[in-house]
Amino acid sequence: xxxxKSFFLLLGLAAAASLPVGTLRAATTxxxxxxxxxxxxxxxxxxxLDKNADELMPPSSMSxxxxxYMVFERLxxxxxxxxxxxxxxxxxxxxxGSKMFVEVGKQVxxxxxxxxxxxxxxxxxxxxxxxxxxxxxxxxxxxMTEKARxxxxxxxxxxxxxxxxxxxxLTTARELAILSKRIILDHPEYYHYYAxxxxxxxxxxxxxxxxxxxRNIGADGLKTGHTEDAGYGxxxxxxxxxRRLILVVNGLPSMQARADESDRLLSWGFREFDNYALFKxxxxxxxxxxWLGDEETVPLVIADDLKVTLPRDDRKGMQVSVVYDSPIPxxxxxxxxxxKLRIAWPGGVPVEVPLQAGAEVGQLGAFGRIAASVxxxxxxxx
Numbered sequence: 001x002x003x004x005k006s007f008f009l010l011l012g013l014a015a016a017a018s019l020p021v022g023t024l025r026a027a028t029t030x031x032x033x034x035x036x037x038x039x040x041x042x043x044x045x046x047x048x049l050d051k052n053a054d055e056l057m058p059p060s061s062m063s064x065x066x067x068x069y070m071v072f073e074r075l076x077x078x079x080x081x082x083x084x085x086x087x088x089x090x091x092x093x094x095x096x097g098s099k100m101f102v103e104v105g106k107q108v109x110x111x112x113x114x115x116x117x118x119x120x121x122x123x124x125x126x127x128x129x130x131x132x133x134x135x136x137x138x139x140x141x142x143x144m145t146e147k148a149r150x151x152x153x154x155x156x157x158x159x160x161x162x163x164x165x166x167x168x169x170l171t172t173a174r175e176l177a178i179l180s181k182r183i184i185l186d187h188p189e190y191y192h193y194y195a196x197x198x199x200x201x202x203x204x205x206x207x208x209x210x211x212x213x214x215r216n217i218g219a220d221g222l223k224t225g226h227t228e229d230a231g232y233g234x235x236x237x238x239x240x241x242x243r244r245l246i247l248v249v250n251g252l253p254s255m256q257a258r259a260d261e262s263d264r265l266l267s268w269g270f271r272e273f274d275n276y277a278l279f280k281x282x283x284x285x286x287x288x289x290x291w292l293g294d295e296e297t298v299p300l301v302i303a304d305d306l307k308v309t310l311p312r313d314d315r316k317g318m319q320v321s322v323v324y325d326s327p328i329p330x331x332x333x334x335x336x337x338x339x340k341l342r343i344a345w346p347g348g349v350p351v352e353v354p355l356q357a358g359a360e361v362g363q364l365g366a367f368g369r370i371a372a373s374v375x376x377x378x379x380x381x382x
Contacts, residue, residue, distance in 0.1 A: 030268050034261060035231060035251025038173035039269050042181060042237070042244035046309030048269045053174040056155060057250050060225030061098070061121050062235050063163030063171075065179050066144045066156075068117055071110065071129055072187040073147070082111035086132035092124045097164065100125040101204050112201065114190070119199040120206040121224070123162040130161040137161050148175070151182055165227050173248040176235045180222050180246050184237065194221030211259035212236050217266055224258070225250070232258040240270045272311055278320070278343070279306045282358075285341055286322045290361050293330030299358030300324070300339045306353060310345055318345040322355065332361040 030049060036057050039049035074080035085107035093104035100122030102108055108128060116125030130140035137160055144158035156171035184191055198207045212219035218238040225233040233250035247266050252258045279302045287297040324339035339355040
């Protein structure tokens, strides 16, 4: 018999990571002039805003997030050092668009090239790195696409290292958010470059193009982009009260619109939503009766820390239910998924999380099973 036990939960104070990107969707929403927009909570994966987030779009210089990620991966694997020097080719030197202003034939440290990519958005720096790591920019772009697939970016295709216009160089707002999260999680030791406001190379000082770094909203990355077809875009991340959001916008009409709209959307996400810790890993959520077991009940435990993002106005109406087929037949191995924790709130999409058996429950012997069966026939209870 299916059993559903509901109760209202007093919210705890523990911080935790829990649900994957896209699992929780908020009922509250906001309009935006961006052609594509995606706002997600870093820890819980709650999607606060989704406007055309899975539509293919030209990412322009936001492509350089993947270029940098590829370099970070080489550094992590000790296949490259920040002090290694790479040679500037004529192709890199002649590259148009935003530039670091490297000189042909010169050798430049990897760390300086990274700052040239991240802070100055230098197309020339991207090509130096691409050629140095893969032999050619084309080969490097293929590697970027392969890495995208490894990261779960199933729609992204990279044709160059810079985001230079190409009809087949495409990604989505959601997948740029996935990449941004992986940069922060996988390479925290290099993430600080995204918060640097300026970088000087050969006495040419250039400021970071990310407008949110100059506004008091807790922004610490990541990357702007602009081409005629793409419009003005920004992949950004900010932290307030130990809560991080990731925002991707694209297709905005101007630099000012990019700055103001990004600020407005992030501020809305911090103001209207909050994270609430429900359970820690290993917590017993409930107990379920066991049929023909050497214990009458089995604890139902949650495997991972659970934290959810909710509209602030809806948290008092949140309801948590435990659902399972009762009674649980013995034997019950410890760790087996035998129930679900269901979380719902007014106007929201319910979320279900598996619950496991917190202890092993063996089966009664033959005599015990006969006695339990007789008890059930006489009293109607297991």
